[in-house]
Amino acid sequence: MNAPTTDQLPVVVIGAGPIGLAAAAHLVERGIEPLVLETGPSAGTAVRDWAHVRLFSSWSEITAPAAEKLLAPTGWTRPDGSAYPTGGDWAEQYLQPLAAVLDDKIRYGATAVGVARAGRDRIVDSGRDEQPFTVHIALADGREERISARAVIDASGTWSTPSPMGADGLPALGEKSAAGHISYRVPDLGDPAVRARYAGKRTAVVGSGASAFTALAHLADLAEDEPGTHAVWILRRGITGSTFGGGEADQLPARGALGLRAKAAVEAGHAGTTTGFRTQAVERDGDRLVLVDENGRRLDPVDEVVVLTGFRPDLSFLSEIRLGLDERLQAPTALAPLIDPNVHSCGTVYPHGVNELSHPEQGVYLVGMKSYGRAPTFLAMTGYEQVRSITAALAGDREAAERVELTLPETGVCGGAGLFDEPEAAQAGQDGGCCGAPATVQIATGAPASSGGC
DSSP: OOOOOGGGSOEEEEOOSHHHHHHHHHHHHTTOOEEEEESSSSTTHHHHHTTTSEESSOGGGSSOHHHHHHHGGGTOOOOOTTOOOBHHHHIIIIIHHHHHHHGGGEEESEEEEEEEETTBOTTOOTTGGGSOEEEEEEETTSOEEEEEESEEEEOOOSTTOBOOSSTTSSOOBTTTTTGGGEESSOOOTTSHHHHHHHTTOEEEEEOSSHHHHHHHHHHHHHHHHSTTOEEEEEOSSOOOTTTTTTGGGOSSHHHHHHHHHHHHHHHTTSEEEEOSOOEEEEEEETTEEEEEETTOOBOOOBSEEEEOOOBOOOOGGGTTSOOOBOTTTOSBTTTHHHHOTTTOOTTOOOOOOHHHHOOSSTTEEEOGGGGGTTOOOOOHHHHHHHHHHHHHHHTTOHHHHHSOOOOOOTTTTOOOEEOOOOTTGGGGGTTOOOOOOOTTOOOOSSOSSOOSOO
């Protein structure tokens, strides 16, 4: 039998989160065979990790049009577009039904551990572009496989690689040895075991974005019921007018409400603040922890630490691929200037597609939160536009690939997970100006501060 030509091979999509499944839906729409590789046992595994956290984007903003077309024949209808789902809602009411339609186009328990050109390591030029990609996978039962692909869309997100507490980007001294008292996720205080961990305790919350707001608000609620519960909010910068986000002036009202909840927690005395604190070390004081900054300042002991300082991409399995990445953000070089948090604020990132996401290695794309590298601003609809453009290019429809089909709201690049519960209250700030959200607000494929699109 003759080996299939490259065009007959599937496009491998890494990750069955919101953006990965949207990519698969677009590929199916274009008549291109997708193969989605998902490490977990179900679609949206990372999203399910923060099932207890409410998004501050509504249903109308977190479903992909191509996915809705694929779902329509099954009788699926999008939930109320003005409602704000939790991560669990998103997974159960949208991602899982979409995965069911895609069926055997998804392989679960399959982790991509390497991507390369067939028979060519990264230094070999000869015949490189004519070779298909090979994707090496590790299966849940310990077996290994190698899959050939015409192109690779990496939508694996950043959820698995949270940033450490150390202000220099590396773990603080003692951070690893204190791991039993440190969490890098917004705690689910609805879980009795988790609730017991924080009830009546003093908890440090490190971070300045939407995940930190969420944790502070949850801990404040716990303090109302459990005496002795107190949070210490640790900020690397000082408190300014934008520390709590845009409030009532935020055009994403649920995000504004989240910042106001955090502010209320501080004002009610459920949380104290420590500013200008850049953690260098974590020391033991019996069963408690003492945080020390780069100037030797020591904080009073705490029982637990919640570190919410962002996420970063795992590029280890792409080491044999020629990627063009910005040296600071680890985002595609053409995209990085558009999302650089040193320059841009919430209203200034434009929709983008295949041109900004291309690499020296043609046919490989990082999409979703992973495409943003360490930049903190992302929205699901941005990722949906990315994969629409990329799949159009793979189908040879360059005009559609280069056409922008997304208009973001003025505040539409500020991401994060919210606490918003009341749809009517969401209307309160709909006429406000641009937000003042902190630079560390994050969204990724599946994260309370990094959900891949909230």
